[in-house]
Amino acid sequence: MNIVIADDHAVVRTGFSMILNYQEDMEVVATAADGIEAHQMVAKHRPDVLILDLSMPPGESGLIATGKIKEDFPETKILILTMYDDEEYLFHVLRNGANGYILKNAPDEELLQAVRTVNAGGTYIDPKMATSLVNELMTHDNANNKNDPFKILSKRELEILPLIAKGYGNKEISEMLFISVKTVEAHKARIMDKLELKSRPELVEYAMKKKLLDF
Structure with missing residues (x-):
């Protein structure tokens, strides 16, 4: 599968590229430093999966980029990468079209599982956040x-x-x-x-x- 990685830290992009490229079924075809560049790379390479950092100041954030990219390139699966274990962020990125949500401190094996899951058409939620998602969905009503x-x-x-x-x-x-x-x-x-x-x-x-x- 072809993958694009978008993160504002070069060391993260390099590290994740090494992990993914080591897999026989994965190839990182491009990287980006913010949401605008991520949109450009997706337009150019049409990857199977986009791994997108949620917070990329001062460039366009992952939350904004998710909606734009999903609207323009619905075939690309989006896996949100973040340090925020907050159900508000989780709920909103999924509503904006993300296919998965994983924390940056997750083990390498979990990242690989997440990429393969969203590529296969599934939804991947970091295990630490699964309960939060259920609680958010149960309490999210019109008043909120x-x-x-x-x-x-x-x-x-x-x-x-x-x-x-x-x-x-x-x-x-x-x-x-x-x-x-x-x-x-x-x-x-x-x-x-x-x-x-x-x-x-x-x-x-x-x-x-x-x-x-x-x-």
């Missing part, structure tokens, strides 16, 4: 949806919110996302309106509470 930024905000708004919270100005954000300053201002206004926030400090507090700063 009202406080869920991943359902309230659009993908573009989810990109812009953490940048605002980190202190970037409208011009800086427009240059980072290749959109106009007016578009940034319009998205910012919609974000504040949807989340019922009145100031930047409130937005920063919200982003920290919802663990959105890495995105």
